[in-house]
Amino acid sequence: MRITTQMLAHSAAKSGIPFQQTTLLDILNKKSSFSGLLNGVNASADATAIAKKKNYSKLEDISGNLNGYASSLVATDKNSIYDRAKESGSTKDIVSSAKKMVESYNATLKQLRETGDTLNEFYRQQLKDIPAGDKEALKRIGITQAKDGSLSIDEKVLQSADADTLKKVLDGDTGLASKISFVSGRISQNAASNVVSTSSQYTSNGSSLLSALETSKYDFWG
16 A cells, blocks of 8 residues: 555554654665665675675685594504505605695684684684693694694694604694584585575575565555
């Protein structure tokens, strides 16, 4: 039902609200003004959804990489990366995977903070706590942790460690690699779910908001 000046005046009189025939009536009944308002709201909501999706997509990729590098340092069979190092006499592959794991670890921590939300903060704290539990052992192979949780590597120390020492620290009692692999896997799964969820919200946002505002346009005065 179309709002008329008489209807607004009647409703205003009943409620005791001073009524002027311009301003609100013009805004409600002029499609161009309403569309401009709607477009502005939609643009803002869309921009937020796009930014959120971008952050979660990046987090999914980075944490997925971390999961892969950490998993490669977990000895699951007799032909593990450590066994191959013993046979070849070179720890090159272990050192390479450890360096990539540390780089991805730091990138994941940063992206978790930038992406935000409570669950991501929880995961960020979990990641920080893993190496914090055995700093001395990690220091022996050249890996140290800063106050912000980030890791750094002394390549000379890392390269000088033998396969058994590297296995003991990275895949032994501390379970550093397996713990990082587990947590990063959860982070990646959560990020992937949010990418899908945010995409759905983005595509339905405009139509649902339009419907809500169009309805309120005609029902404003009750």
